[in-house]
Amino acid sequence: VPALATERRFAQRLREHLEEERLSDGRYQLQRLPGGRVALPVLEEKLSQLCLPPEMPCELVRIQGPVPSRAARRRTPAQRLRDELRRLLGASWSEELERDVPHAWQRHGDLVLLSEDSFKAAPWERPGSALWETVAAALGARRVARRGRVMPDGMRTPSVTLLLGQHGWVEHVDNGIRWAGAAGCRWCGEGTALTTWAVFSRYTFDVTKCMFSPGNITEKLRVASLPCSGEVVVDLYAGIGYFTLPFLVHAGAAFVHACEWNSHAVEALHRTLVLNGVRDRCHIHAGDSRQLQLRDVADRVNLGLIPSSEEGWPVACRVLKKDRGGVLHIHYNVETPPALRAERGSPEPQHPTEDGGEETLGARLRPEWQRWAEATATRIQGLLAELHGRPWNTRVLHVEAVKSYAPHVHHLVLDLECRPVLP
Secondary structure (H helix, E strand, O other): OEEEEEEHHHHHHHHHHHHHOOOEOOOEOOEEOHHHEEEEEEOHHHHHHOOOOOOOOOEEEEOOOOOEOHHHHHOOHHHHHHHHHHHHHHHHOOHHHHHHOOOOOEEEOOEEEEOOOOOOOHHHHOOOHHHHHHHHHHOOOOEEEEEOOOOOOOOOOOOEEEEEOOOOEEEEEEEEEEEEEOOOOOOOOOOOOOEEEEEEEEEEEEOOOOOOOHHHHHHHHHHHHOOOOOOEEEEOOOOOOOOHHHHHHOOOOOEEEEEEOOHHHHHHHHHHHHHOOOHHHEEEEEOOHHHOOOOOOEOEEEEOOOOEOHHHHHHHHHHEOOOOOEEEEEEEEEEOOHHHHHHHOOOOOOOOEOOOOOOOOOOOOOHHHHHHHHHHHHHHHHHHHHHHOOOEEEEEEEEEEEEEEEOOEEEEEEEEEEEEOOO
C-alpha cells in the first residue's frame, strides 16, 4: 500500500492535509517506521494528484502487510464493496452506479452469487475483469457468478453466468443451526419433548447447473426432526438432496429411494451423499419419477415439488407399504384470495419469502389452508382405494407453512397419515 513517511512532529498536519484533499486511504492505520517516523497510507489512484507544501517533508514508501483501520473493520460487506468499487472507477463514479451495487448476495464457500439485476449499467463494462476481481476481493471470495432467470424447462435449471473462476462447483454447509422444539410449537406436533441439536449437512453442486433454495431451511430443519428411525423413505423430487440428506443424516431413516430427472442434479446428489458418508443408504433413481417401478416399499414419501406435486400422488400411493401404509409429505402452493382476508378483517400474517423479502407467515392455520388439506386427504384416500382395491383411511397430521411464494400464494406442506382399513 502506498504511504507518505514523515517525522512524527509533522504527522498530524500531514494527516489533516491528506484528508482535506481526499488523498488519505482510510482503510488502513498509519504505521510506525524505524527512526521515529510514521507512514500515512494514501490512495494509489490519486498519487498523481499529490501536491504537498514544502514545510511538510516526506517521502513515498510502500507498506507491506498494512493493518486495517478501525473504521474499515466496522464496515459491513456491502459498504466495503461499494467503497472498493468507488476507488476502482474513480472520477467515473456516479449515483447511477451506486444504485446498481448489490446490497445482498448468496455465498457458497469461496463463490459469491450475485442477483440478476446487479451491475447492469453500461459503465461497469469498462473495467473488464478488474471489476469482478475487485468484487471478489471486497467480499473475501475467489469466484463470482451472476444469476439469470430460471429456465422454463421443467427442471428449474438456473441461468447462471460465471464471471470469475474456472468452474461452478461449490460446497454449501448447513451447520451451526440450533433448533429447539417444544410441545405446541409450529415445528413440532402436540406433546413433542424439548429437543436441541446442531444440524450439519453438506451439499455440493454446480451453481451454473443446479438450484439451491435457502428459503426452504425451516422445512429442512423440520424434516431433520421427524421420527424416521428404521424407516424406508421415497423422495420423489430429490434434486441435489435438499430433503434426502436430512432424512438420512438427522432423522435416522434406514434407507432412501431418491428420484431425480435432472442429470446435473443427479451428479450433485451422488457427490453430496458421498460427502456425508451415506451413499450406501440411498438408491438414486435417475429419470421421471412418474415412471418409477417401485411398489409396496415406503413408510414415508416426500413430494417436495412446487407449485404442485399432484402428478406424483399416484406414484406416492403405489410405493406406500400396502399392508400398513405410512405418511405422505405433500408440498403445494396454495392461494389465499385477498377477498377472503378482507372478509375476515384480519391482517396478512407474515413469513420470510423465497427471494429474501420481508413478508412473514403466522403459525395460525387459515381456513383455506385447512380446506385444501381436507380436500387433498379425500383425493388421496380415493387414489389409495382405487390402486390397492381396498378401503383406506387418511388423517391430516399437520400443515406446515414454509414460506410466502408470491403475493397471496403460500408454500405449504401437508403431513398426511394413510392407513389401510383392516378386515
